[in-house]
Amino acid sequence: MLPCQRALFDMPRDVCFFNAASWSPLPRAAQDAGRAAVARKGQPWKLAADFASSQHERARKAAAVLIGADPSDVALIPSVGYGVSTAGKVLPVARGSRVLVLENDHSSPVLEWLVRAEAGGFAVDTVQQPADGDWTSAVLEAIERGGASPLALASISSVHWSDGGALDVMRIATALKRQGAAFVIDATHDVGVRRIDVKALDPDFLIFPTYKWVLGPYGRAFMYVARRRQGGQPLEQTAAARQAVSAEDTIYFRDLRYRDDARRYDMGERDHFISLEMASIGMELVAGWGSEAVVERLSMLTGKLAEGLGNLDVRLPDEKLRAPHILSVAFPKGMAADLPKKLAAANVHAAPRLGRLRISPHVYNDEEDVERFVDVFRKVAG
CATH class of the missing domain: 3.90.1150.10 (Aspartate Aminotransferase, domain 1)
Incomplete structure (x- = not known):
C-alpha cells in the first residue's frame, strides 16, 4: 500500500x-516553486524566450497523463465554470430539448444551462437526489425516461461534491450515446483519485481544477475536448488560439484561422509564471503514485x-x-x-x-x- x-x-x-474536498494543502515542493516563481517574475528580463511555452506544455502534459488524454486535446483554463461556459458556446442545444443536471450539484456544471434555458427554448431536467444514494441508477432512469423531451446533453459531476456519491460515468456515457446526447463532466472530485481514461469514456468535455485532489493552486484548471468538438469558437478571442498572430513576426495578424486542436480554447493571459509550475508539480506527484x-x-x-x-x-x-x-x-x-x-x-x-x-x-x-x-x-x- x-x-x-x-x-x-x-x-x-x-x-x-x-478537508481535501474543499482545498488541499500544497506540497512543500509546490510551495518552493511558487516562492521561486515570485522571485522570477520580479526579474523577468532573466526569462528565456521559450519559458512561457515550456510551462504551458509541461502543465498540459501533466493534466493529460491524469486522464489518459493526448496533450493536444487539453486546454488551459482558469476554472471549471469557464470550461462549462466554453462547452455551452460549442455544444448545440435544440429548442424543445432538455439538459440533464443533478440536484444540488456544484454550481459550475449547472448554472450555465439555467441561464441559457429560457432564451434557448430548452428545459433543465434535474435528477433528484436518490434516497438510497444510487446516483447512477437515478441518472440512467432520467436519460431513458419514456415520454420525456429529447435529451441534448448531460452536464454532471462524476462524484457528487456534497454527499460523495460516485457515478458510473462509463454506463452513463453509453446511455447518452444511445440517445445521441452530449456529455459534459465536472471531474473536480475524481481526477487524481479514481482512474479516468477519456479515450475509453469519450465525453465531449471533461474539466477539472487543481486546487483539490491534485494538490495544486487556485486559478488553474484543465479541459479535455473531444476532437469532434475542437472546431468550435472559443470563449475568448486570443492570439494564442490563432494559427499565426505574433508580435515577433513582421506581420502581426498573419493567419487568423483558429488552431486545429484543443489549444484554441486556452484562456487569455495563460502565462501564469507563478501558479502554472505549482500545478504541474502537484499533478506529477499524483500521477507518480498512480x-x-x-x-x-x-x-x-x-x-x-x-x-x-x-x-x-x-x-x-x-x-x-x-x-x-x-x-x-x-x-x-x-x-x-x-x-x-x-x-x-x-x-x-x-x-x-x-x-x-x-x-x-x-x-x-x-x-x-x-x-x-x-x-x-x-x-x-x-
Missing part, C-alpha cells in the same frame, strides 16, 4: 485535516472512519455507492450547527455540506488521524 505522504507537506502532527495506489490508501482511511463512526447516531452511505475518498455523515436529528467549529477547535477539520459533515482524507492522512477524528467526534457530537 502507498505509505502516508505527510512528510511531503507542511502539516504538523497535531493537525487532523480531513490511481490504484491512491484509491487503495484512501479507501482504507474512509473505511476505518466508517467503522469508527458506524455505531453512533449517524447515517453513512453504502460503501458500494460512495467515492473511495469522501465519507459523508448524515444526522437523523440534524447536524448541530456548531459541530464543525467544535471539531476545528480541537484541530480536527472537516466541512459542513448541505446538512451533512463531509470527511475527505488524502495521502497525507494516516490511521492516527482516523483515531483522533473518531475520538474528537464522539466527544463533541454528543
Whole structure:
C-alpha cells in the first residue's frame, strides 16, 4: 500500500485535516516553486524566450497523463465554470430539448444551462437526489425516461461534491450515446483519485481544477475536448488560439484561422509564471503514485472512519455507492450547527455540506488521524 505522504507537506502532527474536498494543502515542493516563481517574475528580463511555452506544455502534459488524454486535446483554463461556459458556446442545444443536471450539484456544471434555458427554448431536467444514494441508477432512469423531451446533453459531476456519491460515468456515457446526447463532466472530485481514461469514456468535455485532489493552486484548471468538438469558437478571442498572430513576426495578424486542436480554447493571459509550475508539480506527484495506489490508501482511511463512526447516531452511505475518498455523515436529528467549529477547535477539520459533515482524507492522512477524528467526534457530537 502507498505509505502516508505527510512528510511531503507542511502539516504538523497535531493537525487532523480531513478537508481535501474543499482545498488541499500544497506540497512543500509546490510551495518552493511558487516562492521561486515570485522571485522570477520580479526579474523577468532573466526569462528565456521559450519559458512561457515550456510551462504551458509541461502543465498540459501533466493534466493529460491524469486522464489518459493526448496533450493536444487539453486546454488551459482558469476554472471549471469557464470550461462549462466554453462547452455551452460549442455544444448545440435544440429548442424543445432538455439538459440533464443533478440536484444540488456544484454550481459550475449547472448554472450555465439555467441561464441559457429560457432564451434557448430548452428545459433543465434535474435528477433528484436518490434516497438510497444510487446516483447512477437515478441518472440512467432520467436519460431513458419514456415520454420525456429529447435529451441534448448531460452536464454532471462524476462524484457528487456534497454527499460523495460516485457515478458510473462509463454506463452513463453509453446511455447518452444511445440517445445521441452530449456529455459534459465536472471531474473536480475524481481526477487524481479514481482512474479516468477519456479515450475509453469519450465525453465531449471533461474539466477539472487543481486546487483539490491534485494538490495544486487556485486559478488553474484543465479541459479535455473531444476532437469532434475542437472546431468550435472559443470563449475568448486570443492570439494564442490563432494559427499565426505574433508580435515577433513582421506581420502581426498573419493567419487568423483558429488552431486545429484543443489549444484554441486556452484562456487569455495563460502565462501564469507563478501558479502554472505549482500545478504541474502537484499533478506529477499524483500521477507518480498512480490511481490504484491512491484509491487503495484512501479507501482504507474512509473505511476505518466508517467503522469508527458506524455505531453512533449517524447515517453513512453504502460503501458500494460512495467515492473511495469522501465519507459523508448524515444526522437523523440534524447536524448541530456548531459541530464543525467544535471539531476545528480541537484541530480536527472537516466541512459542513448541505446538512451533512463531509470527511475527505488524502495521502497525507494516516490511521492516527482516523483515531483522533473518531475520538474528537464522539466527544463533541454528543
